[in-house]
Amino acid sequence: MDDPLPIGELAARTGLTVRALHHYEDLGLLSPTRTVAGHRRYGPREVERVQQIRSLQTLGVSLREIGTVLEAPDFDPAALVARQRAALAAEQARLSDLLGRLDALERLLRQRAQTGTPIPPTDFLQTLRAMQDIEQHYSPDQLAQLADRRRQLGEETIRAVEAEWPRLFEQVGQAMDAGADPASPEARALIDRWDELVAMFTNHDPGITQSLGNVWKQSGGSASQMAGLDPDRMRELFAYAQRVRDARG
Amino acid sequence: MDDPLPIGELAARTGLTVRALHHYEDLGLLSPTRTVAGHRRYGPREVERVQQIRSLQTLGVSLREIGTVLEAPDFDPAALVARQRAALAAEQARLSDLLGRLDALERLLRQRAQTGTPIPPTDFLQTLRAMQDIEQHYSPDQLAQLADRRRQLGEETIRAVEAEWPRLFEQVGQAMDAGADPASPEARALIDRWDELVAMFTNHDPGITQSLGNVWKQSGGSASQMAGLDPDRMRELFAYAQRVRDARG
DNA sequence: CTTGCTCCTGACGCAGCGGGAGGTCCGTAC
DNA sequence: GTACGGACCTCCCGCTGCGTCAGGAGCAAG
Numbered sequence: 001m002d003d004p005l006p007i008g009e010l011a012a013r014t015g016l017t018v019r020a021l022h023h024y025e026d027l028g029l030l031s032p033t034r035t036v037a038g039h040r041r042y043g044p045r046e047v048e049r050v051q052q053i054r055s056l057q058t059l060g061v062s063l064r065e066i067g068t069v070l071e072a073p074d075f076d077p078a079a080l081v082a083r084q085r086a087a088l089a090a091e092q093a094r095l096s097d098l099l100g101r102l103d104a105l106e107r108l109l110r111q112r113a114q115t116g117t118p119i120p121p122t123d124f125l126q127t128l129r130a131m132q133d134i135e136q137h138y139s140p141d142q143l144a145q146l147a148d149r150r151r152q153l154g155e156e157t158i159r160a161v162e163a164e165w166p167r168l169f170e171q172v173g174q175a176m177d178a179g180a181d182p183a184s185p186e187a188r189a190l191i192d193r194w195d196e197l198v199a200m201f202t203n204h205d206p207g208i209t210q211s212l213g214n215v216w217k218q219s220g221g222s223a224s225q226m227a228g229l230d231p232d233r234m235r236e237l238f239a240y241a242q243r244v245r246d247a248r249g
Numbered sequence: 250m251d252d253p254l255p256i257g258e259l260a261a262r263t264g265l266t267v268r269a270l271h272h273y274e275d276l277g278l279l280s281p282t283r284t285v286a287g288h289r290r291y292g293p294r295e296v297e298r299v300q301q302i303r304s305l306q307t308l309g310v311s312l313r314e315i316g317t318v319l320e321a322p323d324f325d326p327a328a329l330v331a332r333q334r335a336a337l338a339a340e341q342a343r344l345s346d347l348l349g350r351l352d353a354l355e356r357l358l359r360q361r362a363q364t365g366t367p368i369p370p371t372d373f374l375q376t377l378r379a380m381q382d383i384e385q386h387y388s389p390d391q392l393a394q395l396a397d398r399r400r401q402l403g404e405e406t407i408r409a410v411e412a413e414w415p416r417l418f419e420q421v422g423q424a425m426d427a428g429a430d431p432a433s434p435e436a437r438a439l440i441d442r443w444d445e446l447v448a449m450f451t452n453h454d455p456g457i458t459q460s461l462g463n464v465w466k467q468s469g470g471s472a473s474q475m476a477g478l479d480p481d482r483m484r485e486l487f488a489y490a491q492r493v494r495d496a497r498g
Numbered sequence: 499c500t501t502g503c504t505c506c507t508g509a510c511g512c513a514g515c516g517g518g519a520g521g522t523c524c525g526t527a528c
Numbered sequence: 529g530t531a532c533g534g535a536c537c538t539c540c541c542g543c544t545g546c547g548t549c550a551g552g553a554g555c556a557a558g
Contacts, residue, residue, distance in 0.1 A: 008535060018536085023515055037523055039536060055377045059354070060347040063514070077373040078358055085351050092344050095337055098309040102334050105308070109327055124326040128304045257504060267505085272546055286554055288505055312545070 004033065004041035014050055021050070027063050029053055029070065059084055100147055104131060108226060111162040117228040130222035137215045142208050149203045161197055168194060169229065169237060176240045183247040191244040253282065253290035263299055270299070276312050278302055278319065308333055349396055353380060357475060360411040366477040379471035386464045391457050398452045410446055417443060418478065418486060425489045432496040440493040 011018045024030045025040075030049055032040040042050070049070065056066045061084060069075050105128070112119050119127055135143065150158060172190050180187045202208040216223060216238055224234035260267045273279045274289075279298055281289040291299075298319065305315045310333060318324050354377070361368050368376055384392065399407060421439050429436045451457040465472055465487055473483035 052374045125301045
């Protein structure tokens with residue numbers, strides 16, 4: 001029962017592959033005895049080491065580090081755990097960063113598809129770049145805040161607002177084209193709604209609202225790219241909106 | 250201004266390294282023109298391609314896949330995004346799995362350190378293995394539920410309960426040693442509290458409570474390892490607790 | 499012409515194995 | 529004795545995204 005196992009047996013019992021066991025040995029994690037013919041035999045001690053290796057792997061510890069741990073029986077478990085946590089947390093942060101961008105992209109694609117101005121594949125890369133240009137205007141903190149805020153608002157609200165923006169731009173455009181007085185109640189109502197939508201997502205944070213303003217100014221091209229509007233038209237809309245706000249005093 | 254750039258210039262402007270640009274070229278993502286001496290020159294087209302590569306990288310897309318995307322201008326953006334999401338989500342799940350285990354370990358280390366029965370480094374690997382043995386008794390679903398429940402309960406409560414368990418075991422042990430009648434109110438109170446603590450973490454889910462029972466039975470050794478108690482003593486405590494429950498009817 | 503900077507082309511290294519090539523060994527059936 | 533199917537052996541390349549030399553050539557300024 002406790003006879004030393006050939007490598008195939010050990011592999012079958014541990015769920016590892018023969019190749020993996022070879023690899024562990026190459027790294028010095030295992031050193032089974034050998035038969036005269038050079039075939040590996042794993043005694044109970046080695047079998048246990050394999051289990052320990054697996055255990056440490058389920059914590060995401062690297063094989064090299066596992067090597068040092070197994071060779072130093074007086075290592076500090078708490079320190080090991082802390083190091084691992086830090087490393088994995090960093091990885092997770094990186095991932096959620098990527099996922100955040102994907103979410104934003106998905107929202108944009110969906111919105112543009114629903115509002116009848118889908119992004120042609122040839123423009124996709126430009127749009128993507130526009131998104132990153134815009135992202136650069138926010139600090140990581142601000143981006144995190146915006147993401148939080150979106151979670152608070154929920155899927156429903158976001159979709160509703162996404163659908164409302166193009167309509168609002170359209171209405172403001174019509175008012176502007178019709179020469180509506182920036183001080184008129186109609187114009188004011190539209191821009192109030194505009195600012196309300198903005199405030200909803202910025203959660204009334206002045207820093208973020210400020211950054212958003214910079215985005216409009218410095219990346220007008222990017223913003224219009226994402227909205228699917230002509231950059232000049234977009235600039236006009238923004239200038240008009242500003243006049244309305246100024247008229248309000 | 251739009252003269253073709255030497256590689257060092259392009260690297261400086263894009264924030265990439267010369268080596269990275271070489272690498273992209275090896276993979277066929279770029280093909281700058283060359284001077285007579287063989288030095289690379291990047292025109293506006295190539296510069297834009299570099300930006301596109303960077304953009305796609307911020308979504309976590311692999312360089313090979315970027316290659317196929319850049320060569321097929323009529324690819325499906327939505328499909329690309331969906332694939333990326335799936336891949337990253339899988340990665341994230343794997344990571345949070347590892348982090349979950351690390352959390353559990355950290356809790357255990359902390360608790361054992363606080364209750365005056367720290368885990369000696371030499372026993373750490375055994376304890377780790379015991380944890381995984383126990384983990385095997387739960388389905389992934391159940392583990393997720395337990396993690397959720399812990400989040401609901403909050404740090405405070407968890408620490409309090411962690412501190413209570415050893416005391417409770419101690420009291421039950423004393424009652425048992427004193428030959429307290431399993432039907433006595435004292436014994437009943439202790440075991441009621443015991444079951445209450447269990448229910449708090451299992452959130453009264455019968456499936457999980459059942460699995461927990463299996464853990465005690467089949468992995469008594471592992472459980473005692475984690476609690477820092479003698480396995481035989483542990484088994485006695487559990488048998489006594491069961492007698493108390495039976496006496497209650 | 500020399501100095502000093504930029505550029506070139508290999509080629510190894512990392513992490514954790516997968517997978518294959520080409521050869522040896524083992525147990526069993528004939 | 530031998531022939532055959534597995535199991536085992538030892539290299540060695542491949543993947544991912546570059547970092548990092550090594551050794552040599554081009555280029556502008558003094």
